[in-house]
Amino acid sequence: MAMATSAGMTVTEAKPAKLVVEGLCKRYGATTALEPSSLSVAEGEFLTLLGPSGSGKTTLLQLICGLVEVSEGRVVIDGRDQSATPVHQRDIGLVFQHYALFPHLTVAENIAFPLKMRGRPGAEVAKRVSDALAMVHLGHLAGRFPRELSGGQQQRVALARCFVYQPSIILMDEPLGALDKKLREHMQIEIKRLHRESGSTIVYVTHDQEEALAMSDRICLMNHAKIEQLGTPREIYERPRTAFAADFIGISNIFRGRWDGNGSLETAHGRFALPHGAHCESRDAALVIRPENLRLGAQDGNAVNGRVSEIVYAGSETRVIAALEDGSQLVLRLGPDDAVPAIDEAIVAGWPRDKAVLVA
Amino acid sequence: MSAVSVTSAPARAGRLRLNALWLAVPGVLFLAVFFVWPVAQLLGLSVVDPDNGAFSASSYQRIAATDVYLRVLGITFRIAGWTALWSLLIGYPLAYWLARLPDMFRGRMLLFVMVPFWTSYLVKTFAWMLILGRSGVINSLLTGTHAVDQPLSLINNQFGVMVGMVHAMVPLAVMTMLPVMAGIDRRLVQAAQTLGAAPARAFWLVYFKLSLPGVAAAGLLVFISSLGFFIVPAFLGGRQETMLAQLIITQVQELLNWSFAGALSAMMLLAALVSCVVYDRIFGLSTIAGGSGQVGTGRIRDLGLAILSLIAAAAARLGAVTRSLLGKRVCAMLLPGFCWLVIAFLVLPTLLVIPLAFTSSQFLEFPPPGYGLNWFRTYFESPLWIQATIRSFAVAFVTAFAATAIGGFAALALANSRTRWAGLIFAFFLAPMIVPRIVIAVGLFYLFARLGLIATDLGLVIGHTVLAIPFTLVTIAAVLKTYDQRLDQAAATLGANRVRTLTGVTIPLVKGGLVAAFLFAFITSFDELTIAIFVSGGLKTTLPKQMWDDMILQLNPTLAAVSVVVFIVVTAMLLVAERFRSSSRLD
Numbered sequence: 011m012a013m014a015t016s017a018g019m020t021v022t023e024a025k026p027a028k029l030v031v032e033g034l035c036k037r038y039g040a041t042t043a044l045e046p047s048s049l050s051v052a053e054g055e056f057l058t059l060l061g062p063s064g065s066g067k068t069t070l071l072q073l074i075c076g077l078v079e080v081s082e083g084r085v086v087i088d089g090r091d092q093s094a095t096p097v098h099q100r101d102i103g104l105v106f107q108h109y110a111l112f113p114h115l116t117v118a119e120n121i122a123f124p125l126k127m128r129g130r131p132g133a134e135v136a137k138r139v140s141d142a143l144a145m146v147h148l149g150h151l152a153g154r155f156p157r158e159l160s161g162g163q164q165q166r167v168a169l170a171r172c173f174v175y176q177p178s179i180i181l182m183d184e185p186l187g188a189l190d191k192k193l194r195e196h197m198q199i200e201i202k203r204l205h206r207e208s209g210s211t212i213v214y215v216t217h218d219q220e221e222a223l224a225m226s227d228r229i230c231l232m233n234h235a236k237i238e239q240l241g242t243p244r245e246i247y248e249r250p251r252t253a254f255a256a257d258f259i260g261i262s263n264i265f266r267g268r269w270d271g272n273g274s275l276e277t278a279h280g281r282f283a284l285p286h287g288a289h290c291e292s293r294d295a296a297l298v299i300r301p302e303n304l305r306l307g308a309q310d311g312n313a314v315n316g317r318v319s320e321i322v323y324a325g326s327e328t329r330v331i332a333a334l335e336d337g338s339q340l341v342l343r344l345g346p347d348d349a350v351p352a353i354d355e356a357i358v359a360g361w362p363r364d365k366a367v368l369v370a
Numbered sequence: 371m372s373a374v375s376v377t378s379a380p381a382r383a384g385r386l387r388l389n390a391l392w393l394a395v396p397g398v399l400f401l402a403v404f405f406v407w408p409v410a411q412l413l414g415l416s417v418v419d420p421d422n423g424a425f426s427a428s429s430y431q432r433i434a435a436t437d438v439y440l441r442v443l444g445i446t447f448r449i450a451g452w453t454a455l456w457s458l459l460i461g462y463p464l465a466y467w468l469a470r471l472p473d474m475f476r477g478r479m480l481l482f483v484m485v486p487f488w489t490s491y492l493v494k495t496f497a498w499m500l501i502l503g504r505s506g507v508i509n510s511l512l513t514g515t516h517a518v519d520q521p522l523s524l525i526n527n528q529f530g531v532m533v534g535m536v537h538a539m540v541p542l543a544v545m546t547m548l549p550v551m552a553g554i555d556r557r558l559v560q561a562a563q564t565l566g567a568a569p570a571r572a573f574w575l576v577y578f579k580l581s582l583p584g585v586a587a588a589g590l591l592v593f594i595s596s597l598g599f600f601i602v603p604a605f606l607g608g609r610q611e612t613m614l615a616q617l618i619i620t621q622v623q624e625l626l627n628w629s630f631a632g633a634l635s636a637m638m639l640l641a642a643l644v645s646c647v648v649y650d651r652i653f654g655l656s657t658i659a660g661g662s663g664q665v666g667t668g669r670i671r672d673l674g675l676a677i678l679s680l681i682a683a684a685a686a687r688l689g690a691v692t693r694s695l696l697g698k699r700v701c702a703m704l705l706p707g708f709c710w711l712v713i714a715f716l717v718l719p720t721l722l723v724i725p726l727a728f729t730s731s732q733f734l735e736f737p738p739p740g741y742g743l744n745w746f747r748t749y750f751e752s753p754l755w756i757q758a759t760i761r762s763f764a765v766a767f768v769t770a771f772a773a774t775a776i777g778g779f780a781a782l783a784l785a786n787s788r789t790r791w792a793g794l795i796f797a798f799f800l801a802p803m804i805v806p807r808i809v810i811a812v813g814l815f816y817l818f819a820r821l822g823l824i825a826t827d828l829g830l831v832i833g834h835t836v837l838a839i840p841f842t843l844v845t846i847a848a849v850l851k852t853y854d855q856r857l858d859q860a861a862a863t864l865g866a867n868r869v870r871t872l873t874g875v876t877i878p879l880v881k882g883g884l885v886a887a888f889l890f891a892f893i894t895s896f897d898e899l900t901i902a903i904f905v906s907g908g909l910k911t912t913l914p915k916q917m918w919d920d921m922i923l924q925l926n927p928t929l930a931a932v933s934v935v936v937f938i939v940v941t942a943m944l945l946v947a948e949r950f951r952s953s954s955r956l957d
Contacts, residue, residue: 077560097563098572110561114579126679127566171565 027086028053028211029074029179034083036069043069045236046083051179051213056205058214060222061232062258067215068183070232074213075102075181088178098127103177107184109168111156117167118143118152124175142174145204162193169201173208182214186221198225219259223247231255247300253369256298263304263340265314269295275368278336279314288368298367301329301343306351309360316340318355332357390786394795397776397839405802405836408813413639415816416632429633439617443637446614449528449603450596453535454543457592458585460536460712461543465584466577467709468544469551477952479713480548481945486716487541488944490897491601492917493933497719498534499525499605499925500726500734507722507736530606535596540716542595543588550584567682570689574682590649594642598806601899605921614638615808622812622904635809642806720937727930734927745931755916755932762896762913765827769834769895774888776835777842782876785850796843803840807900810836815904825907833901838891845890845951849883882950889947893940 029051036044044066051057059067072078074085076097085093092100103124111120121142125135143149146166156164165185172180185201186194202225205212216222222229223243231238231246239251250256253264267277269290275282275297282297307313316332319339323329328350330342342359344350351357419426433439464483468476486494501507502524509521524530554577562572600615607613614634621631693701722736727745729738749755780799784792802810814833815824823829857879861871877884899914906915913936920929 075564077564096569097560098566098568100564101566102564104561104564106557106561108555108557110555110557112558112562112576114576123562123567124565127562127571175566 026053027051028055028088029213030086031074032084032086034070034073034085035081036073036078037081042235044073047237049230049237049240051211054209054211056212056214056225056227058216058222058226058229059232060216060219060229062217065232066235067232071181071183071213071215075104076100101178103172103175103180105168105172105180105182105185107187109164111164111167113156116152117148117154117156117159120156120167121171121174124171128175138174142170145173146170161189162197165189165197166200169204173204173210176208176210178211180210180212182212184215184217194221201225223259231258249367250298250369253296253298256367256369261301261341263299263301265297267295267297269293269368279334282312283310283363284368285364285366290368291370296369298369299361299365301341303361303365304340304342304359305361307358307360310363312363313358313360314340315356315358318351318353318357321350321353332359391783391789391791393779393783397780397799398795400776401798401802401836401839404814404832405810408817409639409805409809412632412809412813412816413636415628416636418629429630432630433633433637442612442614442617445611446597447641449531449535449611449613450593452532453539453596454589454593456532456536457539457543458589461540461547461588462585463705464709464712465544465547465551467705468548470556481948482713482717483541483544484944484948485941486720487545488893488897488940489720490914490936490940491538492899492914492921493723493937494538494720495534495601495605496921496929496933497723498530498537500736501719501722502530502533502606505735510736525606526608528611531603531611534602534606535599537715537719538602539592539596540712543592546588546591547581547584551581554580568686568689571682571686574678574685579678586649590645593645594804594806597638597641598808600808615806618808618812619903622815628816631812635812638806639809642804646804723930723933723937726927727934729927731927734925734930745927748928749931749935755928758911758913758916761827761910765830765834765912766892766895768831769838770888770892772831772835773838773842773891774884777839777887778846778884781843781846781850784847785853799843800840802836807837811900811904814901818905824905825910827910829905830902830912833905834895834898837898837901838894841890841894842887845887846880846883849880853880886947886951889943893943897940
């Protein structure tokens with residue numbers, strides 16, 4: 011184990027590992043909330059834990075910050091094993107889903123709270139609170155109480171309360187879940203800015219794949235209490251390793267079938283040519299094609315027949331939904347210049363073989 | 371605010387709102403006649419000379435000039451104050467523990483508080499007499515094992531009164547604090563910990579602070595209820611623990627001195643009201659609750675926060691020391707351990723009466739030398755007891771109907787009304803809970819004497835209904851609060867008129883709440899002693915009144931048998947009521 015860790019250190023020497031999770035596991039009686047999982051987060055990195063509800067992402071977050079006791083494994087922060095350290099001594103920051111602002115304290119007092127807990131002198135507290143307020147553009151609301159603020163403002167106070175004491179890691183548990191779409195997009199940019207300006211290390215939990223793609227340096231995709239795939243947003247989108255990953259991130263057309271061990275996959279819709287060099291661990295495999303890679307007409311010998319059932323115009327693109335012979339759906343994304351078929355029209359769709367991905 | 375609604379809503383909406391409030395009118399009238407009027411009259415009597423009917427402050431002069439009365443006043447305040455303090459100290463950890471339990475488990479554990487809460491004060495006091503008496507359970511055990519030579523004096527002194535009072539009041543304190551605590555977002559404490567506060571410090575800075583409104587309300591309710599107590603001091607106290615309510619009873623029943631009883635009642639009522647105001651001023655209930663109005667008033671708030679942070683820092687240090695001394699595991703057991711002790715304190719005394727009811731002995735000795743059904747036979751064969759039992763059931767039944775109807779209509783009215791009158795009317799309906807029962811009882815006695823309602827079942831029903839209305843209103847209002855008004859609107863758009871909507875949609879959906887309210891009212895009446903002492907006259911006694919008379923004369927095993935019957939009836943009703951109430955929670 012020590013070997014593996016030191017080897018990892020040499021690889022990421024430019025960016026030392028801020029947080030290392032080794033074989034971390036949580037069981038409640040017979041149920042497992044998190045299978046043994048390992049990952050490493052570099053200094054200054056923005057890592058997102060993405061997954062559906064019950065996938066273990068929140069459990070992993072709570073194990074890292076110490077709100078939940080570890081069953082097995084280790085949490086190492088800045089090279090020190092913190093697995094048994096109580097929450098309040100871990101020096102992590104947590105932004106809660108519903109902000110968890112103290113209703114009996116003003117905005118400024120909320121932000122001063124972590125500094126006071128650390129026994130910082132009054133003058134320093136005042137200075138850093140006003141800096142933090144300025145950072146989130148809320149200087150004029152210092153004396154207000156949380157309930158007097160809008161949802162977006164409360165969110166910013168929660169962020170300021172977390173950034174103000176510069177914890178070694180900042181954890182965020184679906185912090186934008188309660189906001190409406192427009193505000194959410196605005197706050198995504200705001201959080202990215204705070205991340206860039208402070209250089210802090212952030213572990214972010216969300217079930218929103220668009221949010222994950224937009225914000226993360228890396229995404230840790232989770233499903234069924236374990237890590238499904240870990241990689242940059244581009245890696246996960248373009249090279250999903252499993253059908254779940256392909257399906258959860260973005261829209262995917264997935265054809266299940268049997269791999270011949272060579273260059274083709276036998277499916278209910280016919281035999282498809284696989285990308286060059288495609289390999290899979292099992293013979294039962296699936297082919298993933300993103301809607302934007304589908305074209306009208308056969309390509310590289312790949313073709314499926316369908317009938318247009320719905321056309322969704324979305325400005326920059328037009329989405330065509332076709333029903334295949336077995337009743338399943340196919341989604342195509344057509345550019346503004348492409349010819350759009352009519353509803354009920356029979357179509358043939360195909361794709362360049364190298365634009366598809368073979369997954370387990 | 372009201373201007374906006376008036377301009378935006380057409381005149382018809384205004385009439386609707388008025389119509390809704392009309393439903394509260396029968397209740398308001400009922401309380402005006404049988405609650406406000408008698409209490410006001412009693413207060414009026416206190417400033418009238420009994421001989422010539424002229425205005426006179428002689429009663430008050432007599433109180434001020436007589437050492438005894440001032441001393442009783444002081445004793446009453448002292449006992450009520452200590453009771454409130456101890457009830458909070460014992461009740462807070464229990465309420466905290468209950469609030470943290472998972473919902474399902476909490477419902478079950480809550481019964482350990484609810485059953486003692488609804489158990490008759492007479493039964494509870496009787497149990498303590500058996501336990502603490504000179505030849506009671508504790509003394510028999512101690513002298514039996516030769517741990518002491520002489521029986522300890524545990525009764526007829528301050529200790530006995532405090533045990534009885536605190537035992538009677540802890541459930542009320544817990545049930546008042548629990549809703550506030552259950553409403554506190556536990557993630558706030560977690561948040562404080564992630565921000566660097568040690569667990570003990572996080573608790574005091576955040577949780578305790580946010581639970582203060584509940585604590586203040588509980589302290590207030592316990593204090594006010596304790597002011598009017600007479601059962602516990604009468605049986606567990608000595609001369610030194612005579613309380614105000616006992617004086618009032620003596621003045622009315624033995625000396626027929628209305629004017630003086632009125633003056634004493636006025637003092638008690640005044641004390642209750644003053645403590646309400648003082649509490650509000652000191653604790654600034656709405657300030658603590660985070661009410662928007664007074665929050666800004668700087669210095670007191672800063673002072674409060676500063677004191678709190680000192681306590682929190684000290685608690686954190688103490689917590690760290692305790693943890694290092696006892697270890698994490700033992701520390702985690704402290705709270706549940708304490709809570710189970712409190713539950714044992716609340717539940718066991720009453721249960722102890724059960725074996726004594728089956729004793730074969732002529733005396734209430736513990737442990738019983740043998741078992742038999744003699745005393746139940748005595749109870750069931752005694753016309754006096756059986757008549758009292760039948761009367762209690764009948765009165766409770768009618769009372770429950772009346773109180774549920776009045777409280778139900780009032781709750782419906784308030785749920786449909788958005789005017790500022792609603793809050794005032796709600797407070798008015800709750801007033802019988804705040805005004806000491808003894809004051810209401812004496813007032814009603816005076817009124818009924820002139821209406822010829824003394825020693826009538828109707829008089830009992832009226833008096834008990836006044837006391838039961840707050841319980842029915844609160845129970846039904848709680849269910850209506852979770853009731854989705856849009857269902858009524860949906861019924862209306864689907865063609866149902868007002869009556870059909872009520873009978874076809876609203877009532878079936880809130881049925882559980884109605885049944886629960888009915889049963890709570892039933893228990894209130896079935897247990898009631900204060901009104902019964904005055905109104906039932908010598909002849910038409912109820913079960914509690916008969917118990918009271920017997921307890922004053924002499925303790926006997928029949929009382930244990932009766933206590934068991936009362937305990938079982940009340941507990942059964944309560945369990946059914948709780949089942950109905952939880953089944954009709956609509957969220």
